[in-house]
Amino acid sequence: MSTGPSDIEIISRVLKGDHNAYALLVERHKSYVFTLVLRFVKGREDAEEVSQDIFIKAYRSLADFKGAAKFSTWLYTIVNTTCITFLRKKKLEIHSLDNEQVFEVADSKDSGFSANQVEQKSRVGMVNHAIALLNPDDAEIITLFYKNEQSLEEIGQILGLETNTAKVRLHRARARLKEKMEKHFAEEVRDLN
């Protein structure tokens, strides 16, 4: 992920009283956590608040991290539970995969999607928008596998699933992502070829 002291070394420093070392862990994992949170929480402000909450929870429970799994795997378990709790609390409308209107409404309102046409044309923007159109469960598993460098076994641990179930879920999520891209970004995909 990056050079410098390992996560385990940093954690041991923090547990010995060097609280400032925790900033290294936050710096190292903040983008991964924030990206994952954005799959659940639509809105950067809320996502930032939830991400902050996740790092605070992780800090307070740091003594419980035994090092049996990677720190990132342990941290994403906290991400998963915190996001689900947040959604339950706020009863936010989850942008369902079947809710095709979401995309059309976003387009017609000239919101962030259509405003940033240049980014939308790019590979990065296109994939990110397609992932954002998926339901949170699909978006989460794709993000964990591709962006957060988690194996299927680790994803199983994070989501509380058997490895094979995680594998099936990933296949289904990718199939739905493909559908989204073909439906909403067919032209862009052709341009990229």
Place this chain on the structure above:
Amino acid sequence: MQEFNNNIEERIWNYIDGSGSAEERSVIEELLEANREWKEKYHELLELHQLVQSSSLEEPSMRFTKNVMEEIAKYHIAPATKTYINKKIIWGIGTFFILLIVGFLIYGFGQIDWSAKGDSSSSWFDVSKIDFTKFFNNTYINIFLMLNIVLGLMFFDRYLASKRKKIQKEA
């Protein structure tokens, strides 16, 4: 047909992820060489795989780390869970429930008339012979339950007292 396509996709995804066995991989490679449909599907899925891999991470605001560090300054790291979960309490609760179950079983078996001649075709253990109405009407059972509840409350009180002492010590 749809199921067949799904199966092809699943096998190709396994091939792309490198998760299939060596034997399965060589089978897929042969299929990709020989079958045009498989080859097209493979390129389609590989393209999606590369596109998703190339997508970037979202970045929080510049102040994010600073905000987290300011917040955590207000907190302490909680002690590891196993240090404050008292095994004696767990054993106490376990014993309480085991005693309760054993008590019910003894009483239940005590209600069966073992000397009665049963029909050979019927089961040796006739549940209908147990008088369940006596379970909660019997004074002895009520006393037994009451004792268990008092015991449970005493354990809980001891647990809270020890926790309070610990907190006072830490303070």
